Amino acid sequence: MSPQQKALFLAKKQGDFEVGSRSIPSPGHGQLLVKIQSTALNPVDYKIKDTGMVVTHYPAVLGADIAGIVEELGEGVENFRKGDRVLAHGHRTNDFAAFQQYALTIASFTAKIPPSESFDSAATVPLGLDTAMAGLYGKQFGAGITPPWTKNVCESKQPIVILGGSSSVGSYVIQFARLSGFYPIITTASPSNEDLVMDYGATHFFDRNLSGKRLIAAISKVTDSAIRIVYDAVSLPETQSVGWELLAKNGILVLTLPPSVKEDEGKGRKAFQTFGNPHISKNTELFRSSWAMVEKWLSEGTIQVCSATTVLDLSHIYVAEQA
Structure with missing residues (x-):
């Protein structure tokens, strides 16, 4: 060589x-x-x-x-x-x-x-998968929910909204949301990608071109449960604004870009940028456990690769x- x-x-x-x-x-x-x-x-x-x-x-x-x-x-x-x-x-x-x-x-x-x-x-797989995982399961850079591969999922079902579900990160967020027992799993994407995101595990699809008000109104008809996690895989100011409005008190808006919305003490909502890098100490424990599962997930089709x-x-x- x-x-x-x-x-x-x-x-x-x-x-x-x-x-x-x-x-x-x-x-x-x-x-x-x-x-x-x-x-x-x-x-x-x-x-x-x-x-x-x-x-x-x-x-x-x-x-x-x-x-x-x-x-x-x-x-x-x-x-x-x-x-x-x-x-x-x-x-x-x-x-x-x-x-x-x-x-x-x-x-x-x-x-x-x-x-x-x-x-x-x-x-x-690597960067998209790890960014999705950090945002959902990371204690420092995520919502901090318990990873489904570390225990049996038996929590009461709760809704989640994923903005940009056909993106690389969004596609993996949908799949992990399914593994974690979220319901309904609500996502936005282009109409041409509706079948794709539903195949990943989304239960409800909405056109990404809907205005913020129309999208919020449509989602309110899907669930009357409090939405405590919104994962915005797009993270432009306009999508952040929609995600922010959807959040219930003490909810978390997970972003792939820096926040453009401001946290409010009154409702306790938080918005932060996730960081899917396994090489930093704050992520090491999470990603050592998840990477031990990657071959199995791909072999069994538990996780589908992003297109x-x-x-x-x-x-x-x-x-x-x-x-």
Whole structure:
């Protein structure tokens, strides 16, 4: 294996992407070296490029969603072997990022890809899945409800509203809401995606183009129970405003972008931006338990992969090099 690899660099803050070479890293304790076959493109990638947020050292390699083949094992890794097809949640350091031919992954946040899934489909999972989980189950960055994989779901049913249910994050929120026993599971999307979100587990669908007042009125006819959780996977000011109005006293509005609504002490409602990064200490416990379930979920069809994510197939790079 060549000690050098191709990588897509963000050359400087708010600069352009450039293809270059960098060394292939070696896995340390609890790590894998993965030969990347597919990676997903996420909105955060262009936002980093355009705004210069998050990244402090350049040239930088971006990309969070890894799907590929295990090339080498670090010490202490027991559940994987060379040649395994895996998916993993990358990290915002160059050795662990996805936009290159080889990357390191943390074994705790890596799972085997079942035969039923391709590299492309597996690459749509990590960031979307983890953002959905953090928003629902995270104690620091979420609603803090008990994860369904840690106990039997026997709570009394309560409603949940997911704005943007056909998005990458929204699709996983719907599926976890189903596992957690929410009812009704109310979502918005384009009419062309109604069947899709219902297949994910939504019980009630509304056109995303409805005005805020009409949507609120329609949802009030579905349930008269207090809505204590709204997950806004869109999180634009107009959707945040609708989600905010839907919330009952002491309700939680989970967002994927910074809040544009203001918390009010009188009703006790809270709005906050979730953070689906398994590599920070506040998320470690949650994601270690959830990533232990990912292969099983995908194998059994408990979780369906998202069809809304753009995927970059890197396998042609290796073919070109061998030619």
